[in-house]
Amino acid sequence: MAWFATTAKTPQGLHFGREVQHEDHRGHRKLLLVRHGQTDYNVKHLLPGQLPGIPLNAEGQREAEATAQAIQALPLTTIVASPLERTMQTANAINAGRGLTVREESELMDTDYGVFSGQSYDTLDAQNPQWKRFVTNANFAPKGVESFAAVQKRAVRAAERWRTAPDAGEWVALVTHADLVKLIIGHYLAIPLGNIPLINMDNAAISLLTFHPEIQRAPTLLCFNWTSPALWLSAAQKQG
Numbered sequence: 001m002a003w004f005a006t007t008a009k010t011p012q013g014l015h016f017g018r019e020v021q022h023e024d025h026r027g028h029r030k031l032l033l034v035r036h037g038q039t040d041y042n043v044k045h046l047l048p049g050q051l052p053g054i055p056l057n058a059e060g061q062r063e064a065e066a067t068a069q070a071i072q073a074l075p076l077t078t079i080v081a082s083p084l085e086r087t088m089q090t091a092n093a094i095n096a097g098r099g100l101t102v103r104e105e106s107e108l109m110d111t112d113y114g115v116f117s118g119q120s121y122d123t124l125d126a127q128n129p130q131w132k133r134f135v136t137n138a139n140f141a142p143k144g145v146e147s148f149a150a151v152q153k154r155a156v157r158a159a160e161r162w163r164t165a166p167d168a169g170e171w172v173a174l175v176t177h178a179d180l181v182k183l184i185i186g187h188y189l190a191i192p193l194g195n196i197p198l199i200n201m202d203n204a205a206i207s208l209l210t211f212h213p214e215i216q217r218a219p220t221l222l223c224f225n226w227t228s229p230a231l232w233l234s235a236a237q238k239q240g
Helices: 002-007 040-044 058-070 085-095 121-127 129-136 148-164 178-188 193-198 231-239
Strands: 029-035 078-081 102-104 171-176 206-211 220-226
Touching: 029 085, 029 148, 029 178, 058 085, 078 085, 078 148, 085 102, 085 171, 121 129, 148 171, 148 178, 148 193, 178 193, 178 206, 178 220
Parallel strands: 029 171, 078 102, 078 171
Antiparallel strands: 029 206, 206 220
16 A cells, blocks of 8 residues: 555545544535436437436336435435436435425536437447547537536536535535536546546436535545445346
8 A cells, every 4th residue: 555655645634534423524515416317318328418308217216216215314405406307307206205395407417418419329439530539538529519528617516506505504415417426526536537437327326525614625525326225236246
């Protein structure tokens, strides 16, 4: 572990190993980042982007309900969602029995893939040079397509808006899309944009950031890509 001592430095004011019960997090704003459940586009490896009319499939509904049930005891105070069907359905599952108003947030919408929307990313990987450049260069996008750098900017604007909203309470759920969850976390953890594709994100997965009241301080990532049950584990067992 010699590399750790020479290359990593903890931000000032933070400490290792502080769990959610610790006073370092008590009363601080929590952002629960939730990816929507599965859709048929996910199964077929198609790019949904901001296309309308893409609901959860039966498995996605089950995933959303399982995640909602698993976090039922969390004292959520605000639920915010991308206005697309799949995210609103997931948000409504999480809101079941809570009586909150699901607030729509357009800046949490999925990446606008423009001409790539609805296409198979497997086919694009094999045949389209513009696509290959797009997915390997976060600052590049063909005309009418949103770059990942641009998506990150609006995603972080939304995260900042809701982590500082005075009336949102302590526990805020942001129900959004895989790209946005990864890009938000990448921003706060200072992960280079070029490394974001290395991050996996499962359907109906939860990640949790906690923010200190001192706005200049970095947040803590308390959990990442958590699902009920663990999708990565069940998938590995099936392959074994």
